[in-house]
Amino acid sequence: MEFLSWSPDYDLxxxxxxxxxxxxLAALNAFAAATAADSEADPTETLVxxxxxxxxxxxxxxxLMAQANYPHLAEHRAEHVALFEEVEDRVQAFIIDGDATGLLDFLRAWLLxxxxxxxxxxxxxxFDHT
Ligand SMILES: [Fe+2]
Ligand SMILES: [Fe+2]
Structure with missing residues (x-):
């Protein structure tokens, strides 16, 4: 079973x-599958x-935001920066302690x-402006 299945609710x-x-989402599922005990895939590779x-x-x-003069570019970019920093921190923690549960839950929550x-x-x- 997939860790997180695509739903039409997520369609934009x-x-x-x-x-x-x-x-x-597929990459997240590949990482989740690689962390399974019986997996032969390398979780770190899928995470990279x-x-x-x-x-x-x-x-x-x-x-796309810059090209469309999107009025909320700064806030949206700030959200990306904060998310990426937290992903990097949690990836480092995973590499050190090998516990994928916290990282997987975090990735699923932020993605959604x-x-x-x-x-x-x-x-x-x-959709409205381009
Ligand atoms: Fe975004
Ligand atoms: Fe996005």
Missing amino acids: PHPLINAQHQAL FLTKYTAEHFKDEER EHIGGADRQLAAYL
């Missing part, structure tokens, strides 16, 4: 953002991919909160 009206969110992809996704959203909050607001604006 912007094809690129939506596709990247689905890929983020997840963090790199997150950074790219944030950059792409920030480019950020997609359903700031990203939903952004996608609606882009």
Whole structure:
């Protein structure tokens, strides 16, 4: 069973953002699967991919915001910066203690909160203004 399945509730009206969110969720599921006791995959490798992809996704959203003169760019970017810093801290903690539970719960919560909050607001604006 997947750690976090995609739901139509998470769909946003912007094809690129939506596709990247689905890929983020898939990367999170790959990490969760790699942390299972019987897994032969390397959790750290999947986590490196997840963090790199997150950074790219944030950059792409920030480019879209700048191109569209999005009025909430500064707040949205600040949310990305804070999220990424916390992800990095928690990844370091995972590498040291090997306990994935806290990191997985944190990743699931922020993904859903950020997609359903700031990203939903952004996608609606882009839908109306581009
Ligand atoms: Fe975002
Ligand atoms: Fe996003």
